[in-house]
Amino acid sequence: xxxxxxxxxxxxxxxxxxxxxxxxxxxxxxxxxxxxxxxxxxxxxxxxxxxxxxxxxxxxxxxxxxxxxxxxxxxxxxxxxxxxxxxxxxxxxxxxxxxxxxxxxxxxxxxxxx
Ligand code: AMP
Numbered sequence: 731x732x733x734x735x736x737x738x739x740x741x742x743x744x745x746x747x748x749x750x751x752x753x754x755x756x757x758x759x760x761x762x763x764x765x766x767x768x769x770x771x772x773x774x775x776x777x778x779x780x781x782x783x784x785x786x787x788x789x790x791x792x793x794x795x796x797x798x799x800x801x802x803x804x805x806x807x808x809x810x811x812x813x814x815x816x817x818x819x820x821x822x823x824x825x826x827x828x829x830x831x832x833x834x835x836x837x838x839x840x841x842x843x844x
Contacts, residue, residue, distance in 0.1 A: 731776045736828035740774040754790055755797050766836025767805045771797045778827045780818040798833045807835030
């Protein structure tokens with residue numbers, strides 16, 4: 731999508747601090763980190779919200795979690811603990827309408843989330 735900021739990052743037309751990528755997914759550091767490690771994992775394909783995921787995307791969503799697992803290991807937070815979150819729609823705090831898995835760690839995470 732031409733007006734989607736995460737599509738532009740995936741296309742390389744705007745910069746990001748990329749930490750991981752393969753043919754289908756990309757991960758980069760969040761511009762406004764909420765934890766010492768805060769990385770966003772996105773599919774290169776545009777999917778606006780989790781409501782728009784279809785059965786055909788099952789392997790792609792799995793790849794996002796495999797990327798998160800690898801990133802957590804690389805960032806040294808796999809054993810101490812980390813949180814993976816996908817916000818869906820404005821009521822959950824979604825502000826960028828291209829799905830992204832937040833990977834947060836490096837500090838104690840509280841529950842329930844705000
Ligand atoms: P959400 O509120 O769940 O939609 O998360 C969107 C996230 O994207 C926020 O944590 C923002 O800080 C982050 N963000 C927005 N634009 C950029 C960007 N250009 N590069 C990196 N992170 C971004």
